[in-house]
Amino acid sequence: xxxxxxxxxxxxxxxxxxxxxxxxxxxxxxxxxxxxxxxxxxxxxxxxxxxxxxxxxxxxxxxxxxxxxxxxxxxxxxxxxxxxxxxxxxxxxxxxxxxxxxxxxxxxxxxxxxxxxxxxxxxxxxxxxxxxxxxxxxxxxxxxxxxxxxxxxxxxxxxxxxxxxxxxxxxxxxxxxxxxxxxxxxxxxxxxxxxxxxxxxxxxxxxxxxxxxxxxxxxxxxxxxxxxxxxxxxxxxxxxxxxxxxxxxxxxxxxxxxxxxxxxxxxxxxxxxxxxxxxxxxxxxxxxxxxxxxxxxxxxxxxxxxxxxxxxxxxxxxxxxxxxxxxxxxxxxxxxxxxxxxxxxxxx
Amino acid sequence: xxxxxxxxxxxxxxxxxxxxxxxxxxxxxxxxxxxxxxxxxxxxxxxxxxxxxxxxxxxxxxxxxxxxxxxxxxxxxxxxxxxxxxxxxxxxxxxxxxxxxxxxxxxxxxxxxxxxxxxxxxxxxxxxxxxxxxxxxxxxxxxxxxxxxxxxxxxxxxxxxxxxxxxxxxxxxxxxxxxxxxxxxxxxxxxxxxxxxxxxxxxxxxxxxxxxxxxxxxxxxxxxxxxxxxxxxxxxxxxxxxxxxxx
Numbered sequence: 001x002x003x004x005x006x007x008x009x010x011x012x013x014x015x016x017x018x019x020x021x022x023x024x025x026x027x028x029x030x031x032x033x034x035x036x037x038x039x040x041x042x043x044x045x046x047x048x049x050x051x052x053x054x055x056x057x058x059x060x061x062x063x064x065x066x067x068x069x070x071x072x073x074x075x076x077x078x079x080x081x082x083x084x085x086x087x088x089x090x091x092x093x094x095x096x097x098x099x100x101x102x103x104x105x106x107x108x109x110x111x112x113x114x115x116x117x118x119x120x121x122x123x124x125x126x127x128x129x130x131x132x133x134x135x136x137x138x139x140x141x142x143x144x145x146x147x148x149x150x151x152x153x154x155x156x157x158x159x160x161x162x163x164x165x166x167x168x169x170x171x172x173x174x175x176x177x178x179x180x181x182x183x184x185x186x187x188x189x190x191x192x193x194x195x196x197x198x199x200x201x202x203x204x205x206x207x208x209x210x211x212x213x214x215x216x217x218x219x220x221x222x223x224x225x226x227x228x229x230x231x232x233x234x235x236x237x238x239x240x241x242x243x244x245x246x247x248x249x250x251x252x253x254x255x256x257x258x259x260x261x262x263x264x265x266x267x268x269x270x271x272x273x274x275x276x277x278x279x280x281x282x283x284x285x286x287x288x289x290x291x292x293x294x295x296x297x298x299x300x301x302x303x304x305x306x307x308x309x310x311x312x313x314x315x316x317x318x319x320x321x322x323x324x325x326x327x328x329x330x331x332x333x334x335x336x337x338x339x340x341x342x343x344x345x346x347x348x
Numbered sequence: 349x350x351x352x353x354x355x356x357x358x359x360x361x362x363x364x365x366x367x368x369x370x371x372x373x374x375x376x377x378x379x380x381x382x383x384x385x386x387x388x389x390x391x392x393x394x395x396x397x398x399x400x401x402x403x404x405x406x407x408x409x410x411x412x413x414x415x416x417x418x419x420x421x422x423x424x425x426x427x428x429x430x431x432x433x434x435x436x437x438x439x440x441x442x443x444x445x446x447x448x449x450x451x452x453x454x455x456x457x458x459x460x461x462x463x464x465x466x467x468x469x470x471x472x473x474x475x476x477x478x479x480x481x482x483x484x485x486x487x488x489x490x491x492x493x494x495x496x497x498x499x500x501x502x503x504x505x506x507x508x509x510x511x512x513x514x515x516x517x518x519x520x521x522x523x524x525x526x527x528x529x530x531x532x533x534x535x536x537x538x539x540x541x542x543x544x545x546x547x548x549x550x551x552x553x554x555x556x557x558x559x560x561x562x563x564x565x566x567x568x569x570x571x572x573x574x575x576x577x578x579x580x581x582x583x584x585x586x587x588x589x590x591x592x593x594x595x
Contacts, residue, residue, distance in 0.1 A: 001453055001459070002453075003453060003454050003456075006449070006450050006453040006454070007450075007454075009450075010439060010442060010446070010450050013441065013442060013446065014439070014441050014442075017441045017482075018441070182435065182437055182440070183433050183434075183435040183437030184437045184438070184439055186431075186433055186437060187431065187433070187437050187451070188454070189403060190401050190402075190403060190426060190429075190431040191426060191431075191451070191454045191455060192423060192426040192427045192454070192455065192456065193454050
């Protein structure tokens with residue numbers, strides 16, 4: 001067996017014998033995907049509404065019928081105006097519509113419980129469109145690429161951006177620092193093994209593990225979560241591989257900067273995870289952030305990866321549409337690897 | 349050059365900025381010799397040893413280890429030495445055999461000679477039944493013997509032992525020194541740092557480092573005679589009493 005092979009074998013034996021970690025690493029993506037794909041939904045359903053009608057006309061009867069039959073609403077009945085405040089306060093209803101006839105024309109007012117801003121905004125918009133239906137000029141809207149507005153489409157790229165940073169950066173940095181702590185790294189450095197062989201033998205097993213996870217994520221996304229399957233999956237795979245290499249490089253870089261496993265965990269867990277969740281556009285759109293934060297997001301690899309994945313996985317466009325993202329990711333990879341290898345060799 | 353000189357350094361110096369960790373040390377170690385490298389914490393032992401192992405380059409001075417130049421042939425040096433550090437750094441999650449096999453492979457031995465040498469080593473140590481036990485499950489004393497075996501299986505010309513007996517009981521230390529003597533008798537040079545001054549008595553020759561310099565270098569008997577001392581402990585305290593560094 002060659003030196004490289006025996007070092008890889010050692011790493012694989014360590015992984016296999018650390019059964020708990022491997023299980024966590026393999027189960028986590030599945031749990032995250034199912035959670036975000038099914039349980040967490042930004043749609044608003046079952047908005048409980050009541051109506052206040054001063055004077056019934058044909059028009060108010062029609063509108064109330066439309067509200068009753070609309071799947072997004074649960075119509076709780078017609079109530080006198082003085083009860084509305086109490087119902088909203090007690091949280092029995094989410095919104096109330098008041099109809100009043102002034103100068104022979106029907107006016108309406110919407111009262112919504114905005115203690116949950118997102119819900120209030122969405123339900124107000126639903127109500128307005130349901131009320132004004134058929135009155136103004138008709139607007140026919142089509143939602144492209146995600147006709148059913150499934151939240152899985154939104155979250156799968158985000159989850160992938162998070163999982164690979166977490167697994168690759170965290171696991172490589174912890175495993176290298178572990179060798180520093182236990183002193184085995186010193187034994188390797190004293191031996192005739194070249195530093196680059198040591199580094200590669202550390203990265204290859206985690207790269208292979210990431211490939212297994214990628215397969216798992218893709219199979220889940222295209223089957224259970226129902227993302228559209230097409231030829232673009234090839235591009236998804238190779239852009240992800242680029243991202244995985246970048247994450248491995250980050251892990252290596254962290255391992256050269258810290259000297260304890262706890263520090264490695266903190267740096268990769270806290271310093272990488274929080275920006276990935278908050279600033280990558282996974283949950284909060286980058287376009288809505290103040291300019292300073294928008295500049296900051298440019299430094300976060302996950303932002304570019306997630307944006308590329310949206311185009312490749314959801315829109316299923318060819319890779320030429322995400323050239324900027326891919327080039328930035330490639331640049332970051334080269335930079336991080338160069339820095340990490342320099343730091344690793346600088347010890348003498 | 350004398351073929352019997354395995355380690356030879358002259359005026360070896362290592363500076364970190366304005367701090368001189370190792371200050372012009374000169375020493376020679378013969379083949380098969382057990383050389384004790386003593387000094388208080390912070391005296392510069394580890395830095396000196398790292399230069400001899402090819403892990404770090406000296407600021408000035410010259411030296412050869414196993415006949416190879418410490419500046420130009422660091423890679424060759426690494427191939428011809430063994431190294432065991434104060435923490436018995438073996439892979440805890442690998443078995444006894446997997447550890448030996450890994451390190452022997454790294455030092456370029458082929459599968460057949462690894463098997464033969466390992467079999468012989470297991471027999472000599474009485475560890476045959478432990479072959480497939482994970483290292484984290486064997487007692488400390490055994491780990492130490494195993495670490496020494498892993499460092500010497502490829503028959504290096506010099507083996508560097510960095511405080512190899514830290515934290516073990518006197519009986520185990522005694523047995524460990526028997527292993528060192530056997531290797532030395534077979535012609536292996538042993539370069540050992542230690543905190544235990546009774547161990548210094550076992551060495552053929554001893555050097556004492558103070559503040560980066562070698563202040564005394566002779567056989568234990570010679571040193572005791574020179575400093576009119578009964579034990580190496582007294583010698584050490586006399587030599588190191590003016591130390592400014594360390595604790």
